[in-house]
Amino acid sequence: MCDTLGRIQTKDKFAFFAKNSDRQVNEPQAIVYIPRQIHKEKKLSTTYIEIEQEEETNALLLSKPSWMWGGEMGVNEYGVCIGNEAVKTKGIYSKTGLIGMDLVRLGLERASTAKDAVDVIINLLEKYGQGGNCGYESEKYYDNSFLIMDRNELYILETKDKKWALKKQEYGSISNELTLNNPDKYSDTKKFKSTYSEESNIFNEARIRKFLTGKNILKVSKETDIFSILRTHNILTKPLKKGTLSSPCMHANSKLNCQTTSSMVVIYKEEPIIWFNGTSYPCLSIFKPYMFGRKIEKPIFNLNDDACYDYWKEQEKITRKLATLKLPLNYYKDIKQIENEIINNFNKNPKSTLFNLEEILNKEKEFYHKWLTKNIPLETRNSKDKKFWEYENNNLK
Numbered sequence: 001m002c003d004t005l006g007r008i009q010t011k012d013k014f015a016f017f018a019k020n021s022d023r024q025v026n027e028p029q030a031i032v033y034i035p036r037q038i039h040k041e042k043k044l045s046t047t048y049i050e051i052e053q054e055e056e057t058n059a060l061l062l063s064k065p066s067w068m069w070g071g072e073m074g075v076n077e078y079g080v081c082i083g084n085e086a087v088k089t090k091g092i093y094s095k096t097g098l099i100g101m102d103l104v105r106l107g108l109e110r111a112s113t114a115k116d117a118v119d120v121i122i123n124l125l126e127k128y129g130q131g132g133n134c135g136y137e138s139e140k141y142y143d144n145s146f147l148i149m150d151r152n153e154l155y156i157l158e159t160k161d162k163k164w165a166l167k168k169q170e171y172g173s174i175s176n177e178l179t180l181n182n183p184d185k186y187s188d189t190k191k192f193k194s195t196y197s198e199e200s201n202i203f204n205e206a207r208i209r210k211f212l213t214g215k216n217i218l219k220v221s222k223e224t225d226i227f228s229i230l231r232t233h234n235i236l237t238k239p240l241k242k243g244t245l246s247s248p249c250m251h252a253n254s255k256l257n258c259q260t261t262s263s264m265v266v267i268y269k270e271e272p273i274i275w276f277n278g279t280s281y282p283c284l285s286i287f288k289p290y291m292f293g294r295k296i297e298k299p300i301f302n303l304n305d306d307a308c309y310d311y312w313k314e315q316e317k318i319t320r321k322l323a324t325l326k327l328p329l330n331y332y333k334d335i336k337q338i339e340n341e342i343i344n345n346f347n348k349n350p351k352s353t354l355f356n357l358e359e360i361l362n363k364e365k366e367f368y369h370k371w372l373t374k375n376i377p378l379e380t381r382n383s384k385d386k387k388f389w390e391y392e393n394n395n396l397k
Helices: 100-110 114-128 192-196 199-204 206-214 223-230 310-322 329-348 357-372 383-394
Strands: 002-007 015-023 029-034 043-045 050-052 060-065 073-076 081-087 143-149 154-160 163-169 171-174 259-268 272-276 288-290 300-302
Touching: 002 081, 002 143, 002 206, 015 073, 015 081, 015 143, 015 223, 029 259, 029 310, 050 114, 060 100, 073 100, 073 259, 081 100, 100 114, 100 143, 114 143, 114 154, 114 163, 143 171, 154 171, 154 192, 163 192, 171 206, 206 223, 223 259, 223 272, 223 329, 288 329, 288 357, 310 357, 310 383, 329 357
Parallel strands: 029 300
Antiparallel strands: 002 015, 002 171, 015 259, 029 060, 043 050, 060 073, 073 081, 081 143, 143 154, 154 163, 259 272, 272 288
8 A cells, every 4th residue: 555646846836746655564665776877788687577678777766675676666866756556456467577666666767757757667568567476475466556757747657457547637646546537548448447446446445545645735835744744644543553544654553464664755946855764654753855966875775785774674663662652742743843954954055065864863863762761651552453563573674
């Protein structure tokens, strides 16, 4: 389960992209930097299949689950952003092909505009098809929809196997269901949703999440507005205790082994500014900024860094401890205050070489330490949820 939203630049509105990645709770996910590359090899090994390699590929930041070639969401050096959503469709899923996360990375590596990325994904989809297990600890098969955008254009691309439907919009929000019954372009039928949507989609509560992420898109005027959308809970009381499919900020429990494991926001100012938390629980964690052209420093990692996923695991242990506490409102006020300080300092001179991500990480560490050493009572959990989290915590490797 995931949620992706975006809005292009208009006369009085700045453009932005945002996504929560919802995966199985112990699946590490890191923000990795992949440089611009010249390739001598003619073939490329993706998660499951081999395809033709391009001579040159773009630099990009990718939010990447540990075991797959592709990624959940990302942005390239030209400001192209892509996020994908799992969608249940009628019929049988292919056991091999390009998974949706491969198509995200391929679109970012090979396109300099949103329109180019659409063409890249459609061409690869029609040539190779999509398929393969997308689950970390258990098998999951599905088709994919994509939100693809740059500063000036935004597209919703929905797929079923090699079939597709495309619609250009000024803003949009997508979740885990097909929505297009009147696309601008399509491969075989205009009634794409009616023809291919699986009835079981009604049970994944995607429509509720899509409503919650989409209702405030036009009201966004600053970074923290977008952070707030990604932190939305459909439960007003004890959201950390009650896991639910209907919250964009999703928390797991004994009935739901899935939660938001990473979040990314891209703001289109003079240059794209990437904000990410690098951990689960966007409601408990701090968003940190990055721009292309800066040196790589954690929690941004080079793709082949041995410590690539260590930061996520370290933060995961911290946020899981915090999630067991009856946190007061001051905890969330502190997060907003820290983020506002980071935003104000960063926006004064975002290109300054004085900007130091390590200082923000130290501030983050001090913040967590302060709250974890307070005498805060534990939140009560039922026996099934306790056993669930004991098991998952013991198996967090």
